[in-house]
Amino acid sequence: MASNRIKNVAIVGATGNSGSYMVSSLLATGKHNVTAITRASSNTTLPAGVTAAPVDYDDPSSLVAALKGQDALVITLGVMAPPGTQSKLFRAAADAGVPWVLPNEWAPDTAHPGLAKDVFNFGNLADAQKELAAIGVSNYVAVTCGFWYEWSLSIPTAFGFDFEKKEVTFFDDGAAKQSTSTWPQVGRAVAALLSLPVKPEGGNKEKSLEHFKNKPAYVNSFTVSQKDMLDSVLRVTGDKLEDWKISNEPSHERWAKGIEAMKGGDRSGFVKMMYTRVFYPDDSGNFEKTRGVSNELLGLPKEDLDEATKAAIKRAKEISSH
16 A cells, blocks of 8 residues: 555455445545455356455465455455354455455444453454454454444344334333444445545544554444334334334343343344343443444434334335245
């Protein structure tokens, strides 16, 4: 990287739910060359302007070759990605001399001790940051964005809303707030981060990529409670409060039930456990309050909660129709 700017960006998961928004936002800046790291067997169609770099994850040399000359690597991996995939990418990035990596974070605050302890995959994300730091070549920026709003609201075991039955389960009293993001907002955040000068230019030291070096970058769309979400649902649908059945469940009990379900092989227990934990009345999910967010620094817009709720309801209907 000869200049003080990130130009060449490689992304894993370029056509995924979140990665596609990151790609479109990066391309929209007009400042980046975007390369999609794809499996050699993939026949996925990439957006115009994106270069494909087919790799074999069992051949480290192919990964290194694909990452040579890249200024940044953005990693988005699905839950079904083979174990060790990100570690292979970390090592290849180091061997290729990639100076910046955005690891597969995209989560609530994994730096919160309680979350890292009670939700094992959050602890794994925090460990990944340590792994990359230990390799000692690439700097990282861990984008902490909370759960995806339009994805999570459409899943009954996640935020507790069942749109088909018009039922909602409030965890405790439904008043605990948690920070959450839409896919488009995180796409904009990635593009904004990678459009910053690497080293400060002028007097504003915070407006540089180095300001976020080897630590989380907190961004969000909304910080809302389940009650706030229900209010939005009622505005979007035109339903009245009495049209919905509301029940309550203690958050600690719901988390424990999720753990027990997982032990019995019920995969829905994982979702229940993970989501419930950020609604504990300890502000663990409210990183806007506990950490502050970099939305203003990155020039991120204020979004319309009801528009995001509308997208979630549309997605829920599509799921139920399949």
